Amino acid sequence: MAVALIPLAYLAVRTAEAGWDTIVGELWSTRVGLLALRSLGLATVVTTACVLLGVGTAFLVTRTDLPGRRLFAVLASLPLAVPTYIAAFAWVSAAPRLEGFWPAALVLTLCSYPYVLLPVAAALRGADPAQEEVSRSLRRSGWQTFTAVTLRQIRPATAAGALLVALYVLSDFGAVSILRADTFTRAIFVAFDLGFDRTGAVVLSSVLVALTVLLLAGETATRRRGARYARLGGARRPALRLRLGAARLPAIAALLGVAGLALGVPAVSLARRLAAGMSRPGALPEVLTAAGNSLTVSVAGAALTMLLALPLGLLTARAPGPLTTALDRLAYLAHALPGVVVGLSLIFFGINVAYPLYQTRWLLALAYATLFLPLAVAAVAGAALQSPAGLEEVARSLGRGPWTVLRTVTLPLTLPGIGAGAALVFLTGMKELPATLLLRPTGTDTLATELWTSTAVGAYAAAAPYAALLVAISALPTWLLVARSGLLDKEDRQ
Amino acid sequence: MSDVVLSGVFKRYGRVNALVGADLTVPAGQLTAVLGPSGCGKTTLLRCLAGFERLDAGEIRIDGTLVAGGGRHLPAHRRNIAVVPQEGALFPHLSVAENVGYGLDRAARRSGRIDEVLTLVGLAGYGDRMPHQLSGGQQQRVAVARALAPRPSVVLLDEPFSALDAGLRTGLRHDVREALRADGATGVLVTHDQGEALSVADQVAVLCEGRVVQSAPPTTIYREPADPWVAGFVGDAMLLPAVVEQGAARTALGILPVTGATADGPATVLVRPEQLRFADGRDAVAATVLRHDFHGHDALIGLRLADGTQVTARILDGAAPVPLGGEVTVRVDGAARAFPARTLAGLPAEYQLTA
Numbered sequence: 001m002a003v004a005l006i007p008l009a010y011l012a013v014r015t016a017e018a019g020w021d022t023i024v025g026e027l028w029s030t031r032v033g034l035l036a037l038r039s040l041g042l043a044t045v046v047t048t049a050c051v052l053l054g055v056g057t058a059f060l061v062t063r064t065d066l067p068g069r070r071l072f073a074v075l076a077s078l079p080l081a082v083p084t085y086i087a088a089f090a091w092v093s094a095a096p097r098l099e100g101f102w103p104a105a106l107v108l109t110l111c112s113y114p115y116v117l118l119p120v121a122a123a124l125r126g127a128d129p130a131q132e133e134v135s136r137s138l139r140r141s142g143w144q145t146f147t148a149v150t151l152r153q154i155r156p157a158t159a160a161g162a163l164l165v166a167l168y169v170l171s172d173f174g175a176v177s178i179l180r181a182d183t184f185t186r187a188i189f190v191a192f193d194l195g196f197d198r199t200g201a202v203v204l205s206s207v208l209v210a211l212t213v214l215l216l217a218g219e220t221a222t223r224r225r226g227a228r229y230a231r232l233g234g235a236r237r238p239a240l241r242l243r244l245g246a247a248r249l250p251a252i253a254a255l256l257g258v259a260g261l262a263l264g265v266p267a268v269s270l271a272r273r274l275a276a277g278m279s280r281p282g283a284l285p286e287v288l289t290a291a292g293n294s295l296t297v298s299v300a301g302a303a304l305t306m307l308l309a310l311p312l313g314l315l316t317a318r319a320p321g322p323l324t325t326a327l328d329r330l331a332y333l334a335h336a337l338p339g340v341v342v343g344l345s346l347i348f349f350g351i352n353v354a355y356p357l358y359q360t361r362w363l364l365a366l367a368y369a370t371l372f373l374p375l376a377v378a379a380v381a382g383a384a385l386q387s388p389a390g391l392e393e394v395a396r397s398l399g400r401g402p403w404t405v406l407r408t409v410t411l412p413l414t415l416p417g418i419g420a421g422a423a424l425v426f427l428t429g430m431k432e433l434p435a436t437l438l439l440r441p442t443g444t445d446t447l448a449t450e451l452w453t454s455t456a457v458g459a460y461a462a463a464a465p466y467a468a469l470l471v472a473i474s475a476l477p478t479w480l481l482v483a484r485s486g487l488l489d490k491e492d493r494q
Numbered sequence: 495m496s497d498v499v500l501s502g503v504f505k506r507y508g509r510v511n512a513l514v515g516a517d518l519t520v521p522a523g524q525l526t527a528v529l530g531p532s533g534c535g536k537t538t539l540l541r542c543l544a545g546f547e548r549l550d551a552g553e554i555r556i557d558g559t560l561v562a563g564g565g566r567h568l569p570a571h572r573r574n575i576a577v578v579p580q581e582g583a584l585f586p587h588l589s590v591a592e593n594v595g596y597g598l599d600r601a602a603r604r605s606g607r608i609d610e611v612l613t614l615v616g617l618a619g620y621g622d623r624m625p626h627q628l629s630g631g632q633q634q635r636v637a638v639a640r641a642l643a644p645r646p647s648v649v650l651l652d653e654p655f656s657a658l659d660a661g662l663r664t665g666l667r668h669d670v671r672e673a674l675r676a677d678g679a680t681g682v683l684v685t686h687d688q689g690e691a692l693s694v695a696d697q698v699a700v701l702c703e704g705r706v707v708q709s710a711p712p713t714t715i716y717r718e719p720a721d722p723w724v725a726g727f728v729g730d731a732m733l734l735p736a737v738v739e740q741g742a743a744r745t746a747l748g749i750l751p752v753t754g755a756t757a758d759g760p761a762t763v764l765v766r767p768e769q770l771r772f773a774d775g776r777d778a779v780a781a782t783v784l785r786h787d788f789h790g791h792d793a794l795i796g797l798r799l800a801d802g803t804q805v806t807a808r809i810l811d812g813a814a815p816v817p818l819g820g821e822v823t824v825r826v827d828g829a830a831r832a833f834p835a836r837t838l839a840g841l842p843a844e845y846q847l848t849a
Contacts, residue, residue, distance in 0.1 A: 039613050390583045394637075396570040397577040398597030399644055405571075408596075412587050 006370065011209060011347040031187075036207065039183040042176075043106055043169045050165045053258065054116025055158060060251055062124040064242045072255050073121065074482065078395050079262040080114045081478040083431050085174020086467045087111050089451065090266035091180055092149040092245060095272055095458035104181035108421065110174070110262035118163035122149075122159035143241070163219045169340065170212060171338030172435035178455055181207070183341045184208040189434065192344060198470040205341040212337065273464035286450070287465045292467025294446040295363050296428035297436070301368025305376045305425045306418070308369055341368050343438030350439075359441045367435040372425045379421020387413035420480065427477045431470060447473075497522050498543070498648055498680065502749035503552035505538050511735065512538035514704040515552070520697075525681040525696035529688060532728070534685045536703040543682065545570035545579050556647050576641035577650045581657060582633040586601075590636050591621030597644035602667060611639040614673040627769050631662045638670050642677050643658055651683045655690065667694055688728050692716060701786040702725050718753065720821065722833055726763045726783040729792075732805050736763045737833055743829040748777050748825070752832040763830040770824050772816070781805070783816050797824065 003364060005194055024107045061073040079087075084379060087107050131153065135145040140201055172186040192201040225480050244251055346367050350358035357363045387410045396406040447466045454463035497674060498520040505513040510534045520526045530536050541547045543554060545561070553563025556575075561568040584593050594611060595603045615635040625633060627716055634654055641649045654670070655663045671694045674681045685691050691698050692712040699709040700720075708720035713785065719725035722733050736743035736750075738761045742754045745751050745763060745769075752763060784804065785796030795807045795816060807824060 388583070390579050390581075391585060393544070393570065394577055394579060394583050394640075395585075395596065396546075397544050397573075397575055397646075397650075398640070399571050399574065399646075400597070401571050409585060 006214060007351050007365075011202065011341070013207055014345075014348060019138060032204070032207065035182065035184050035187050035204070036211070037210070038101065039170060039211070039387070042101065042108070042181065044167045045105045045164045046108045046112065047162050047166045049105070050113040050116045050306070051158060051162050051213070051477060053109065054161060055112040055120050055154070055256070057113070057255065058117050058124055058154075062121050064244050064251070066244060066248065066251060067253075072259075073302040075259045075263070075447075076117055076124040076255065077114045077482045078259075078475075078478065079111050080482075082263070082266055082471060083109045083174065083433075083474055084108060084113055084180055085448075085452070085455075086270075086470055088175035088178040088387065089260075089268050089455050089460070089467055090269040092455070093463075094265060099180040099333050100308045101181050104179040106261075107175050107179065108169055109319045110258070112165045115164040116158065119157040120154050123344040123378050127153040137306070137436055139171050145380060161469050163215065166215055167212065170208065170215070171340075172336065173340050174452070184211075185338050185434065185463065188338075188340050189342065189437075192438070201344055205338075205344055208338055208341060220225055233461055260477050266471075267464045270464055273461045274468055276461040277464035283462070283465060287469065289364050290447045290466065293444050293468060294430050294448070297444075297446060298368070299442075300365040301372070301429040302422050302426035303373050304365045305369040305381050306380075306422050308381050309373055309376030310418075312373075313377045314384050316377060317381040317384035317459065325327055328339075336373075338373060339367075339432060339434035340438070341366055344437035346435070347440060361441060361444070364436060364439045364441075366438050368429045368432065370423070371432065371435065372428055375428065379424060380418055383414040383417025383421065386417055407450040424477050424480065427473055430473050450465070496529050497555075497557060498682075499555045500543070501553055501555075502551050502556065503542060504550040505535075505542055505547060506550050506781070507538075511704055513542070514551075516701070516704060516706050518699050519710060520581035522680050523678055523695040524763070525671060525683060525694060526697045527683045527685055527691035528699050528810060529685055529691040529728070532686055532842040535630040536686070536701055537652060537705075539701065540577070540618045540682065542654055543648070545573045546577050559622050569649045569785065574644075574647045575650060576644065576648075577652065578641045578654045580653050582630075582637040582654075584633055584636055584640070584803055585780070586625055588625075589621065590617070590623045591828070593625065593636055594621075594640045594643050596640060596644075596762065602644070607643055611642045611673075612636075614642065614676055615639045616669055626815055631658055631666050635669070638673060639823060642673065642679060645664050645677075645679075645820070647680060648677050649681045651681060652686055656685075656687070662774070663690075670694075687778050692728065698728075699729065702727075706834055714814060716789070717801070718831060719764065722762055722764065728768050730806065732765045732767065733762050734759050734765060734803070734805075734830075735828075735835070736832065743830060743832055745830070746779070746799050747805065748779050750826050750830040753829045754832045756832040760837055761832045763832045765805075765807035765826055765830050767806040769827050769830075770797075770805065772807070772809070773825040774823055775825060778825040780821060780823050783818055783820045783822060786816070786818060797822070810817075 017317055057072075061069045061076065063074065064074065070351065082090075084107060087110065088104075091103065112492055127150070131149050132145055136142070140148065172183075173189065176183045177186045184207065188201050188204045188208070191204065192198065210444045212351045307484045308418055346363055347358075350363050354363070357366070391413075392405050396402070400408070430446075431448060432454060436446055437452060440446065444452070447470050450468040451463045451470065454460070454466070495825060498518075500516060500518045503513050503516045504511075516535070516539060518539070528536050528539060536548065542549055542562065548567050549562050551563075554561050556573070557608070560566055560783065561573055568767060573657060581645075584590075585596065588596065590612070594608045596609060603604075607625050609618065614619060615638050617635050617639065617801065620628070620632070620636075624634070628636065635656070638649075638651075651670070655667055657683065658666065667690060683695060684689070692715070698712050698716065699706050700716045701707070702723060708715060708724050711716075715724065715728055719728060722731075725731045725733065734745045736745040737757050737759065738744075738752060740780050743750050743761060743763050745765075747765065750763065750765070779799060781797035781799050783807060784794060784798050785794075786798075787794040790811065791809050794806050795809060797805050797807060805824075
């Protein structure tokens with residue numbers, strides 16, 4: 001668990017070292033105020049837009065008679081496969097003068113509304129239709145029922161999705177940097193990378209962490225107040241579908257429009273540049289080298305992450321208690337930390353404590369472990385639930401020793417889930433940008449950093465092959481996520 | 495074939511005392527039901543027996559051999575005790591035959607034991623199915639077959655029928671009972687269902703607040719319960735205040751012969767609703783009909799006696815109908831079981847007087 005604590009500890013140490021006067025000076029500048037306003041503004045705008053877009057789309061694809069619902073469901077979840085910095089790159093390469101707050105808000109919304117769509121769609125499918133039927137039988141109209149019953153049933157899912165989006169926007173680095181929207185993450189990177197203004201970077205990071213913690217605390221508080229909305233027994237039964245009637249065409253047009261902006265623009269823009277990018281002399285070896293580097297650091301990161309996640313995940317699943325909950329929350333806090341902050345804190349850690357690690361791939365692997373530990377812990381805990389303690393007890397009562405039980409029952413049931421978790425961490429590591437930028441050993445370039453470097457100097461054609469490969473890699477975990485949300489399941493029989 | 499003896503078993507979880515000196519003897523080749531309300535320690539008793547929990551005090555012997563207690567804790571896989579959990583808990587990645595063969599060595603697997611036990615539970619020919627292709631009742635049958643296959647000293651059944659619907663439960667209960675008997679297995683059935691315990695078990699052990707309060711054949715448990723609480727727990731009971739004089743109790747229902755050694759003086763007597771008969775005669779008492787609860791095969795008639803005491807009579811369907819508010823005369827058939835009066839104090843209200 002020390003992994004999750006390194007960034008926080010170092011932030012605290014560095015902030016303290018900087019001295020009170022410097023901190024106050026840095027903190028109360030107009031620039032920090034502006035940055036905070038802009039970051040929070042961006043988070044608010046994007047989250048609101050994502051909730052509207054996500055809930056609307058989820059309702060259309062799960063609760064109406066929209067033709068081609070499953071196709072639209074898949075289409076609407078695909079933007080998850082486009083990392084924000086690639087979407088931003090695609091928009092910029094299509095319209096080079098696009099920059100600032102609103103374009104960043106647009107790109108971030110288009111990339112992250114599936115974070116709301118997926119949980120809400122799952123909640124809408126799983127919600128108990130009897131509650132809506134009771135409401136209708138008590139003479140509430142369709143709209144009244146929707147606002148008083150349905151929206152409340154999906155509130156926990158909506159809140160969870162919105163939190164993800166808000167955390168994501170606060171920590172996003174690639175899109176805001178490429179679109180030149182000045183937020184905390186970009187300012188931290190610029191301060192560190194250009195000016196080596198460490199105090200500035202550290203103070204900005206602390207403010208960003210404080211914002212993140214506030215957001216998390218707010219979410220926890222509202223979740224305590226709202227109860228869980230569990231189905232009270234009874235067989236699963238699909239809800240009645242709303243007939244769209246004349247509203248059908250506008251609904252299809254809206255969904256197609258969003259898909260066009262979120263997928264069409266990046267696809268067209270990438271395709272246009274790809275041919276030019278690949279025909280450059282020496283393009284293929286460079287792409288292959290970068291892919292090889294991405295592969296090795298991600299494999300190392302995934303291995304380290306799973307090593308740390310196995311005991312924690314098993315503990316969470318098998319021995320729930322206050323200690324495990326605290327450990328769990330801590331790991332989530334680390335996950336909510338922006339990659340820039342984690343990268344920065346690990347640089348300090350490398351220079352001051354673990355110098356042999358500095359400028360090696362292992363420090364980068366450690367950063368991945370910090371960032372993706374919760375993903376892995378969730379995967380391990382989920383897998384452990386596949387082999388409940390009761391099954392192992394039965395096996396022991398049939399005269400099988402602990403090792404035999406592990407080999408014949410526990411491992412066959414849990415390995416698929418653990419493997420999927422490792423794959424997820426690996427693929428997410430391939431996409432990671434800010435921490436990789438800060439921590440990669442000099443001269444080692446990965447797909448993501450090559451894309452970044454090329455975009456920064458306006459070499460859009462050179463960047464295109466990296467972008468295409470990264471999209472292909474991102475598509476895999478997205479597919480897993482969508483398949484798991486149940487959106488692809490066959491329609492329930494009426 | 496082996497006797498299982500638990501003596502003075504204590505088990506505590508944090509501040510909760512789950513078992514406080516439980517004593518139980520499970521005779522070889524018989525089915526013993528451990529009956530008790532939820533939270534009485536039934537499942538803990540079973541888990542201690544299986545070896546999933548360590549005892550805090552007391553000991554467990556199987557066939558005279560100490561398996562737990564006195565610093566010794568034989569792990570679950572060395573105890574030769576097979577469990578059938580509530581939800582069956584079949585291994586989802588193994589076929590029915592592989593599930594049943596899990597506890598067998600290679601030679602035993604080839605010997606046809608798998609088919610033998612599958613036939614015993616009425617699932618011959620199902621060996622190639624996967625667990626998810628079976629209904630809930632079939633899954634429980636497989637779980638029973640899996641437990642029987644290695645010929646364990648004891649089969650522990652942890653409320654194995656509670657997740658099934660009522661119709662299925664009766665049939666499965668009977669079949670499992672027969673399968674155990676045919677295999678000569680010793681069984682312990684944990685249940686909170688009085689009907690289940692009384693109908694299938696050779697012996698019923700009633701557990702209350704971590705202690706075995708009575709262990710006896712079903713008829714003894716029902717007719718001669720050890721205390722008023724057991725009387726009320728295993729069936730409908732009327733517990734009436736009485737005064738005992740020379741082997742007879744003076745009650746609101748007349749003067750009744752009593753069983754159970756009771757000194758003369760105030761007492762509590764147990765009368766079951768089916769002991770009340772509509773009859774005339776010298777010893778009959780008058781009552782007014784208050785209620786009529788029809789159950790199909792029988793009916794419960796609520797009555798108020800002249801002194802205001804409310805009692806219940808059970809009559810079989812087909813008996814003469816009685817109008818509400820009508821006047822009848824009733825008489826108690828057979829003897830009433832008497833308890834010292836003070837044992838009534840401290841009983842939960844629902845057992846004070848069932849009427």
